[in-house]
Amino acid sequence: MMKLASAFAMVLVGGAAAPVLAQHPAMPAGMTHEQHLAQMEKDRELKERGAAAMGFDQDSTTHHFRLFETGGGIQVVTNDPADATGRDQIRMHLREIAADFANGNFAKPFMTHGEVPPGVKTMQARKGTLSFTYQDSPDGGMVRITTTDAKTRQAVHDFLRYQIHEHATGDPLTVGK
Numbered sequence: 001m002m003k004l005a006s007a008f009a010m011v012l013v014g015g016a017a018a019p020v021l022a023q024h025p026a027m028p029a030g031m032t033h034e035q036h037l038a039q040m041e042k043d044r045e046l047k048e049r050g051a052a053a054m055g056f057d058q059d060s061t062t063h064h065f066r067l068f069e070t071g072g073g074i075q076v077v078t079n080d081p082a083d084a085t086g087r088d089q090i091r092m093h094l095r096e097i098a099a100d101f102a103n104g105n106f107a108k109p110f111m112t113h114g115e116v117p118p119g120v121k122t123m124q125a126r127k128g129t130l131s132f133t134y135q136d137s138p139d140g141g142m143v144r145i146t147t148t149d150a151k152t153r154q155a156v157h158d159f160l161r162y163q164i165h166e167h168a169t170g171d172p173l174t175v176g177k
Contacts, residue, residue: 065163072160077140090140098132098143119159126152
């Protein structure tokens, strides 16, 4: 009942408040209605492909993409700290990502986004200059990506900035080491 109620907005009709079903999220400034609908469809498809590639529901988790002086990080956490199943699915996925990326395999980001993200080709060509380390966190995990090579670090940052944009995480561009 509460979920249903949250899908309604209250508007004044003849001096009384009446519920109205919300159609979709607010349209960003400077975007036409058609552009907004196209963006919503793109977001829906990303979540659907992401769930298939990652093995967990995208709406029950939060992604963070971190840029560090030494490379970056991919962090995923459950939105519900009591969601042990989601936490375990995240951890399994991130362990796989660390191993795949270390081998130059970026199939899952391609599967999720439907295109090769920026930076991937350089990361594949220079995989010997990269290290991918998985770490548990209480509600998920993180893959730390490190390199001492400036060109490779730029590729990692390009890859992570793309993720920030596509997943609309609003993450800060640089957060230390």
